[in-house]
Amino acid sequence: MNEKLSQIRQSILVGIEKKATSRATAFELRKQFLDSKNGEIGQLMKEMKNLAAEDRAEFGKQVNELKKWATEVFEDLDKKMKEKELEFKYQREKIDVTIDADAQEKGNLHPITQMRNQLIDVFAGMGFTIYEGTEIENDYYNFTALNTPADHPARDMQDTFYLSPEFLLRTQTSSGQIHVMENSKPPIKILSPGKVFRSDDDATHSPMFTQMEGLVVDKKITLCDLKGMLDNFVKKIYGEDTTTRLRPSYFPFTEPSVEVDVSCFECGGKGCKLCKGTGWIEILGAGIVNKKVLENCGIDSEEYSGLAFGIGIERTAMLKYGINNIKLLFESDLNVLKQIDDN
Numbered sequence: 001m002n003e004k005l006s007q008i009r010q011s012i013l014v015g016i017e018k019k020a021t022s023r024a025t026a027f028e029l030r031k032q033f034l035d036s037k038n039g040e041i042g043q044l045m046k047e048m049k050n051l052a053a054e055d056r057a058e059f060g061k062q063v064n065e066l067k068k069w070a071t072e073v074f075e076d077l078d079k080k081m082k083e084k085e086l087e088f089k090y091q092r093e094k095i096d097v098t099i100d101a102d103a104q105e106k107g108n109l110h111p112i113t114q115m116r117n118q119l120i121d122v123f124a125g126m127g128f129t130i131y132e133g134t135e136i137e138n139d140y141y142n143f144t145a146l147n148t149p150a151d152h153p154a155r156d157m158q159d160t161f162y163l164s165p166e167f168l169l170r171t172q173t174s175s176g177q178i179h180v181m182e183n184s185k186p187p188i189k190i191l192s193p194g195k196v197f198r199s200d201d202d203a204t205h206s207p208m209f210t211q212m213e214g215l216v217v218d219k220k221i222t223l224c225d226l227k228g229m230l231d232n233f234v235k236k237i238y239g240e241d242t243t244t245r246l247r248p249s250y251f252p253f254t255e256p257s258v259e260v261d262v263s264c265f266e267c268g269g270k271g272c273k274l275c276k277g278t279g280w281i282e283i284l285g286a287g288i289v290n291k292k293v294l295e296n297c298g299i300d301s302e303e304y305s306g307l308a309f310g311i312g313i314e315r316t317a318m319l320k321y322g323i324n325n326i327k328l329l330f331e332s333d334l335n336v337l338k339q340i341d342d343n
């Protein structure tokens with residue numbers, strides 16, 4: 001029996017050396033010898049019945065000493081394993097604060113947001129306040145109040161997304177002007193930016209785009225006020241040498257109506273590919289607010305007059321940044337977007 005006790009002691013030492021590579025394997029090894037039911041040391045006590053009565057006490061003493069020794073060995077082993085695992089964890093999670101940080105690429109605002117902010121800055125400097133209407137409008141505010149009744153041919157100029165017979169996705173932010181004029185007394189000077197929607201899709205048009213409408217209502221407003229205001233706008237956006245010209249046009253909510261061109265900022269008006277050899281580039285529509293529109297909003301058209309203009313923010317950005325396809329502004333291609341940063 002003494003030889004068996006020695007063999008178990010040796011087996012524990014060999015097992016620790018060869019098998020105990022982690023706390024989990026050490027636990028399994030401990031269980032093999034010290035498990036209360038099936039452990040090898042526990043099984044020794046069952047052998048006492050085979051011993052002479054006078055030898056049992058001594059044998060029991062030796063088994064208990066072996067059990068105490070094995071328990072201390074495995075506790076010490078567990079402590080060392082725990083320290084080893086903790087050290088490994090520290091090494092794995094250690095941060096060297098002297099190492100150079102990873103380079104972080106600087107982001108920038110989307111070109112449309114940049115252009116929107118620039119336009120707001122320009123017109124805010126001329127005393128305009130901002131009004132943002134809703135993208136869902138009813139037919140009255142989007143068309144009728146803007147002098148476009150149900151049978152008016154001007155409705156054919158804008159393919160509209162109707163949500164119901166009465167409600168639609170606004171085709172122009174001009175609808176916001178009606179809300180302001182209904183609830184405010186002149187003088188009025190507002191800028192209304194936002195998304196608008198039309199069934200139109202090609203290289204220079206999108207079913208959704210961003211528009212910025214301007215409205216001024218006061219006494220004795222004329223086309224001269226409009227031209228002076230737009231001259232200031234194009235100089236701030238396209239350069240101090242840029243000028244404007246007005247060409248007769250038609251919009252149901254303005255009379256007279258004009259198309260506004262700018263002198264080509266690429267060639268200085270000499271003629272190039274951008275301006276198609278004309279020296280001029282069309283940028284927006286404008287005019288003097290139709291008297292019927294003022295009267296629809298309860299404003300005395302004999303005492304007050306107004307001017308209005310509508311700027312396509314995508315078009316303004318495309319011209320300024322040399323973008324030839326509007327879809328590049330909506331595809332989220334960072335190789336395109338990160339090239340434009342006027343912040």
